Amino acid sequence: MRRKRKSLFWQIYLSYILITLWSLMMVAWYSSLSFKQFYLTKTTENLRCCALLATEVMAEKFSTYDRHKINALCKKINCETSFSITVILPSGLVLGDSGEEPDSMDNLADRPEVKKALAGMVNTCIRYSPRLKKEMIYAAVPVKKGEHIIGVVRSSMPLSLVGKSLKGIYQRVVLGSLVVVFLAALVSLIVSGRINKPVEEMKKGADHFAAGDLEYRLPVPDSEELGGLAKAMNQMAAQLNERIRTITHQRNELEAVLSSMVEAVLVVDTKECIIRFNRTAAHFFNFEFTQALGGNIKEVIENIDLQNFVSRTLLQGKPIEDDIILHNGKDRFLQAHGTMLYDTQGKGMAALIVLNDITRLKKLENIRREFVANVSHELRTPLTSIKGFVETLKNGALADKQHAERFINIVARHVDHLNAIIENLLRLSQIEQEAVKEQIVLERQQIKQVLAQAAGVCESKAAGKNIKIEINCNDDLEAKISPALLEQAVVNLIDNAIKYSEIEKSVRIEAKKTQKEAIISIHDQGCGISKEHLPHIFERFYRVDKAGSRKLGGIGLGLAIVQHIVQVHGGHILVDSALGKGSIFSVYLPI
Numbered sequence: 001m002r003r004k005r006k007s008l009f010w011q012i013y014l015s016y017i018l019i020t021l022w023s024l025m026m027v028a029w030y031s032s033l034s035f036k037q038f039y040l041t042k043t044t045e046n047l048r049c050c051a052l053l054a055t056e057v058m059a060e061k062f063s064t065y066d067r068h069k070i071n072a073l074c075k076k077i078n079c080e081t082s083f084s085i086t087v088i089l090p091s092g093l094v095l096g097d098s099g100e101e102p103d104s105m106d107n108l109a110d111r112p113e114v115k116k117a118l119a120g121m122v123n124t125c126i127r128y129s130p131r132l133k134k135e136m137i138y139a140a141v142p143v144k145k146g147e148h149i150i151g152v153v154r155s156s157m158p159l160s161l162v163g164k165s166l167k168g169i170y171q172r173v174v175l176g177s178l179v180v181v182f183l184a185a186l187v188s189l190i191v192s193g194r195i196n197k198p199v200e201e202m203k204k205g206a207d208h209f210a211a212g213d214l215e216y217r218l219p220v221p222d223s224e225e226l227g228g229l230a231k232a233m234n235q236m237a238a239q240l241n242e243r244i245r246t247i248t249h250q251r252n253e254l255e256a257v258l259s260s261m262v263e264a265v266l267v268v269d270t271k272e273c274i275i276r277f278n279r280t281a282a283h284f285f286n287f288e289f290t291q292a293l294g295g296n297i298k299e300v301i302e303n304i305d306l307q308n309f310v311s312r313t314l315l316q317g318k319p320i321e322d323d324i325i326l327h328n329g330k331d332r333f334l335q336a337h338g339t340m341l342y343d344t345q346g347k348g349m350a351a352l353i354v355l356n357d358i359t360r361l362k363k364l365e366n367i368r369r370e371f372v373a374n375v376s377h378e379l380r381t382p383l384t385s386i387k388g389f390v391e392t393l394k395n396g397a398l399a400d401k402q403h404a405e406r407f408i409n410i411v412a413r414h415v416d417h418l419n420a421i422i423e424n425l426l427r428l429s430q431i432e433q434e435a436v437k438e439q440i441v442l443e444r445q446q447i448k449q450v451l452a453q454a455a456g457v458c459e460s461k462a463a464g465k466n467i468k469i470e471i472n473c474n475d476d477l478e479a480k481i482s483p484a485l486l487e488q489a490v491v492n493l494i495d496n497a498i499k500y501s502e503i504e505k506s507v508r509i510e511a512k513k514t515q516k517e518a519i520i521s522i523h524d525q526g527c528g529i530s531k532e533h534l535p536h537i538f539e540r541f542y543r544v545d546k547a548g549s550r551k552l553g554g555i556g557l558g559l560a561i562v563q564h565i566v567q568v569h570g571g572h573i574l575v576d577s578a579l580g581k582g583s584i585f586s587v588y589l590p591i
Helices: 008-061 069-082 112-118 159-210 226-259 279-285 304-316 359-394 401-437 447-457 458-465 483-499 530-535 546-552 558-568
Strands: 084-088 094-097 123-129 134-145 149-160 263-271 274-277 321-329 330-342 347-359 444-447 468-472 480-481 507-512 517-523 572-578 582-590
Touching: 008 069, 008 084, 008 123, 008 134, 008 149, 008 530, 069 084, 069 094, 069 134, 084 112, 112 123, 112 134, 123 347, 134 159, 159 226, 263 304, 274 558, 279 347, 279 444, 304 321, 304 330, 304 347, 330 359, 359 401, 444 447, 447 458, 447 468, 447 480, 447 483, 447 507, 447 517, 458 483, 480 483, 480 582, 483 507, 483 558, 517 572, 558 572, 558 582
Parallel strands: 468 507
Antiparallel strands: 084 094, 084 149, 123 134, 134 149, 263 274, 263 347, 321 330, 330 347, 444 480, 507 517, 517 582, 572 582
16 A cells, blocks of 8 residues: 655654654753752752751750740741751750640651761751651751750751742743744744745646656745755756757657658567558558557568568678568569667667669569560561562572562561661650650640641541541640640551551541640541550550551551650540440640
């Protein structure tokens, strides 16, 4: 059971009261002893003096032994001094007494004070009187005549009279002590309050500091010690506030850095529990903050490669690298860097895992590899044919004019095909470079004029298949475009529509405006495209029907050029097609 804490005020106040009471009790006890001793000494001295005076008075009476006069004189002295006087012969016989008749009194020769007086000493003592049945104070003085002791004069008084006198003194002492206690309690109350108030202020300030309010400042009391303590606490609060601000600022900077990093960051302790991660990591592995923080990585992230990589990092204790593949819907390639984190004593406390998404690089590498392979393939076929026909001509076919002319026409056709490939590659490269360098200037222009010029370019080819090109576009439709590039894109789309359409069909060009975009759609009535080819038709050198494309002169770069031109304009292109029903290519340009 927890002990109840006492208030400092009451501890100080009660301590002062107890100290005061104890001091007063000790003073009262010592004073009572001193007063009692003083009164006893004083009373004894008075009794001795009284006995000595009585001795001088009684000395001349002893010669006559006039008991009547001696007894009367004793009673007279008693009336004047309030002391009892007893005159005793050396034999112990009483000649006179202040209070009783001598004849009725016992022989006093055996009394201690009388014995010592008869021995020639002035003696005082306090003893119990069997006859009077109470404590008495006695002073006995020998009466001498020459060198002989002729009697004893004894003075006495009850000890209770001293007690009565001391009782009055004790009452005054007690009354004075009560007054002192009251004043001490009042002063202690004031002093305790003055001491407790700054302490309460410090407690209040400490509560503010504990609650995080480090801007609060303690009032500085007048006391040197408490004032120094208050200043020290204020200085401590200021320093803590500054340090916490610095730490908070650094933490916010770290959080901002981690949050803005495109790399995924994981910090795993020696027990393989996640103690920190950033937003990218949560996105990569699709987990929540409360779910992941403090959880074991083997339970939070279901990827055996990453789990093994973390274990190797913790085990080896040195920086390592590896590639990891995430299989969550679509493959994501990650380049992992792992290193140990050490404390100030050089002991490993956690592993830092940084994961860089290299999926795009992998795709670009694959695209580059496919591009090289496609270019090599596209160039190899006409070059092989050219080389073959040239060698045939060199081996004597030039003499046969009929075959020579046919061979030369074939070579020329393959050269044109090579030239078309190179021109399209150069055009595609030029568009990409200008887009990167932001050299392409977009101006607000009418779209209908661009569509008309593109249709004019393709008109002769359409006439060869008796295909009609229709344009449906409002004159006021405008967008920020590069007329030459947009015309090239539309020409490529119209050319494909004509190329893959049957004779006596139609190609319809429609342009309309929505709230945010201008949409240009090219409708054809061709053979259409199956769904499995739709995601790839904008890739370089990709052809749905390679044999048919070669027959029609296609090289698989037209749609790639269209896509890049649309992307330069900040738009996108979509295709809707089905086998046997034609295709619709829609270009979306921001207004």
